Amino acid sequence: MSNPIGVGGKAALTIGHMAGMIDMVALPLWIGGLMQHYRFSPQHAGITVTLFLLGVVIASAVLAPLFNRIPRRLVTVAGFTVAAVCFLLMALQPIDGASFGMLAPLHAMAGLGAGCGLSLVHGAIGRTDNPHRLFGMVNLAVAVLGIAVFAAVPGMVVLHGASVLFLVFAAAMGLGALACLVGFPDVGDAEQPLSADAGQGRRSGLIWMPIAVVICLTLNQSMVFAFVERIGAARGFGAGDVQAVLVTLGFVNLLPGPLAAWMQHRVSPLAVGLAGPVGQALLAITLSSALAFPPYALAVVLYVSMVIFTHTFLFGLLSRLDPSGRATSATPAMMMMGSCLGPAVGGFIVSGFGYQGLGWAAGAVSSVAVVLMLRLRAQLRGHADADQAAFA
Structure with missing residues (x-):
């Protein structure tokens, strides 16, 4: 069953989508920052970011079949919060090659958290009255975010170091958690069967x-x-x-x-x-x-x-x-x-x-x-x- 939601619900899902997708927007800066500032080898930089992406894949694959049997708002907020805390901890790590031992597991944990939040945001979009239109508009929001990130973040990284990138990620995930806490929409009975026909x-x-x-x-x-x-x-x-x-x-x-x-x-x-x-x-x-x-x-x-x-x-x-x-x-x-x-x-x-x-x-x-x-x-x-x- 599709469900009409208000402007607040659509705004919360849009912000959640933007938070969950910021990694894809900032991927070149992310890899570049790890190599240039943290002095990671190309292999270590690639492995680190891949651990985040694998975390997203695992969380989404696990949660998708459970979409109608879990407290969606709670899990979404918890997921984005975990990701925000992990990125904040990354920003506090020393900016050198020895940080790999801490950054790698934190990336994996952040990916699991972000994957939980993004998976349930996408599931909720799919339960709205017009998923096609809403998904098109949230992708517009991500494109706007991409322009903003590339306009502001590279200069901030030059001035303050690559840890700024992790602070930006933490802020985005925290904003996603707050938006979903306040406005994550009710998209129908979680126990409703898939279809009657x-x-x-x-x-x-x-x-x-x-x-x-x-x-x-x-x-x-x-x-x-x-x-x-x-x-x-x-x-x-x-x-x-x-x-x-x-x-x-x-x-x-x-x-x-x-x-x-x-x-x-x-x-x-x-x-x-x-x-x-x-x-x-x-x-x-x-x-x-x-x-x-x-x-x-x-x-x-x-x-x-x-x-x-x-x-x-x-x-x-x-x-x-x-x-x-x-x-x-x-x-x-x-x-x-x-x-x-x-x-x-x-x-x-x-x-x-x-x-x-x-x-x-x-x-x-x-x-x-x-x-x-x-x-x-x-x-x-x-x-x-x-x-x-x-x-x-």
Whole structure:
């Protein structure tokens, strides 16, 4: 059952989403800060951040099936609070390479806490009266947050050291905890059954396919995007030009969330689920192979937006296949699983086949996503009770 919520509830979910996703916004600063200021090796910096992401995946995977059987507000607030305390403790650690022994377990604990909060925020969004639209708008909020972070935090890190980044993370998680304590919405009876009709029950058994498509999308994004700057340098593009492209990308990312919300009833989610991976593969091949700057720049600017736009439609589709909120509650696990694997897979491909291999690997992953969407469409149309207006 979907549930209308007020402005306060939507604001709380938006702030919770922003807090839980700030790690993805600040990832380049995070890795860079650990290497430059804490003098971590690339391996130690990567392992440290990966421990956080794995914590998010584990928490989301564990909590998603329990979404309708736990006190959601309490667990959300507790999760963000744990993450805030962990990041605060990180900020107090000495800024040197010896801090790895303390920072690594604190990152894992923070990931578990943030994953708890973000998972239940996404599950609650999936239980609202219009999950597609709300998910599009919270992604707009994250894009705004990304611009603010890149405008303010690098200068603060230069002046006060990398521990400032952990203070910013702690403040974000604390704000998320406070917002959810005050305004986390009631999205229905936690004990309410998933659905009373058999047709809905059959559709809920199909949710693994769009979940796998989301993993494919995020795997491709992290696999290719992690090397965007290095690809530009290898092609001889100026560092200033590449940086300008990345700044432009931040502003372009403001568009796909609202655009997806506006197009909700104008385009089928299945059509977007098919077109999105194809578009992503074409962009990946272009940016990894282009020898001229304009096609490279255009592909980079659009690459992340393609994922945001497609994922918004898939999130709305999941909320209809499984109105209980359990599938959407697993969103952090889907996203972070692909994000964890992508850089490592990309590094292996670059070592063996060069940067151009990233584009073809992305094409192969996208082909898997397309096959899954075609199968999902066929099975939905095969159900006599399928809502063709919603799914076809």
